[in-house]
Amino acid sequence: MKLSFRWYGEDDKVTLEQIRQIPGMHSIVTAVYDVPVGEVWSRESIARLKQRTEAAGLHFEVIESVPVHEDIKLGLPSRDRYIENYCENLRRLGEAGIKCVCYNFMPVFDWTRTDLNHVLPDGSTSLVYYSEQAEQVDPLKTDSDLTLPGWDASYTREELRDVVAQYREMTEEDLWDNLRYFLERVIPVAAEAGIKMAIHQDDPCWSIFGLPRIITDEQNLDRFLHLVDDPHNGLTLCCGSLGCSPKNDMPKLAAKYAAMGRIHFVHLRNVQLLPGGFEERAHLSSCGGLDMYAIVKALVENGFDGYVRPDHGRMIWGETGRAGYGLYDRALGAAYINGLFEAAEKEVKR
Numbered sequence: 001m002k003l004s005f006r007w008y009g010e011d012d013k014v015t016l017e018q019i020r021q022i023p024g025m026h027s028i029v030t031a032v033y034d035v036p037v038g039e040v041w042s043r044e045s046i047a048r049l050k051q052r053t054e055a056a057g058l059h060f061e062v063i064e065s066v067p068v069h070e071d072i073k074l075g076l077p078s079r080d081r082y083i084e085n086y087c088e089n090l091r092r093l094g095e096a097g098i099k100c101v102c103y104n105f106m107p108v109f110d111w112t113r114t115d116l117n118h119v120l121p122d123g124s125t126s127l128v129y130y131s132e133q134a135e136q137v138d139p140l141k142t143d144s145d146l147t148l149p150g151w152d153a154s155y156t157r158e159e160l161r162d163v164v165a166q167y168r169e170m171t172e173e174d175l176w177d178n179l180r181y182f183l184e185r186v187i188p189v190a191a192e193a194g195i196k197m198a199i200h201q202d203d204p205c206w207s208i209f210g211l212p213r214i215i216t217d218e219q220n221l222d223r224f225l226h227l228v229d230d231p232h233n234g235l236t237l238c239c240g241s242l243g244c245s246p247k248n249d250m251p252k253l254a255a256k257y258a259a260m261g262r263i264h265f266v267h268l269r270n271v272q273l274l275p276g277g278f279e280e281r282a283h284l285s286s287c288g289g290l291d292m293y294a295i296v297k298a299l300v301e302n303g304f305d306g307y308v309r310p311d312h313g314r315m316i317w318g319e320t321g322r323a324g325y326g327l328y329d330r331a332l333g334a335a336y337i338n339g340l341f342e343a344a345e346k347e348v349k350r
């Protein structure tokens, strides 16, 4: 296991120097943030990230994310240009030593929550999703000024309405076709660049606002891996995203896909399912619904040796900053992850 930590670049309040002091820290997980989605990242920007990361004593091996342009997901004629740009980014990242690229194939809305500041009983705040709140938001209504956190602010409401309407005409099968088209062109380039592609599951793992979502459960993960049956076509196993559906048995999925050599990156996060949604919780098993030790043990027993990071953290100790990405609770998560892996590795060796 190679412990990693997400860093949002020079604008991040959390510094590389702080991250380095977390015991066992191996890699930074970052991206070039100043280029519009779909365009090519400059070699200079990539080199600067690598230089900053390595100067702080950390490895520059994981990118999260190289985002996929909506035209690719929609299957528009312009997708070929964006796929070529995507491939060029992979070539440049491979040259810079990147070994793993996380991405997702969610239409329009990335991870979706209804409240980023839900106060838990201990006074910490966390990200939550209550279906009742989500149902009150209709992205097709231009007169509504309701928005959800996580929405791409680069869209005007008009543009958002248009793109959502385009997706609503698509079926899940159409989205599968567009994903296959993308993978058939991108995976060979990733393989040549020495990069393992790692798709992130849809978060939450069900359709929202009537849009198709397909990276959601075991059956669909099996189908995904078969689209291009190559070890470079793999997963970011996100426990929090898959874990918000009770049908996803996380230790079982961790064991199965690790044994297949298809998990390249793991996001470890605990969630508590509720009758009308879910809440993100501290990483510790007893704080939520997932058995984190069982998940880690399943990974270790099945030979997993990829990257792991704590996922979203709560805000604790008065910290303020980017929702889900403060320092303190993620550092506690990292320390806990270290403990889980040490115990599981010793148990497996014995």
Ligand SMILES: [Mn+2]
Pocket: 200, 238, 239, 240, 241, 267, 311
């Ligand atoms: Mn995740």
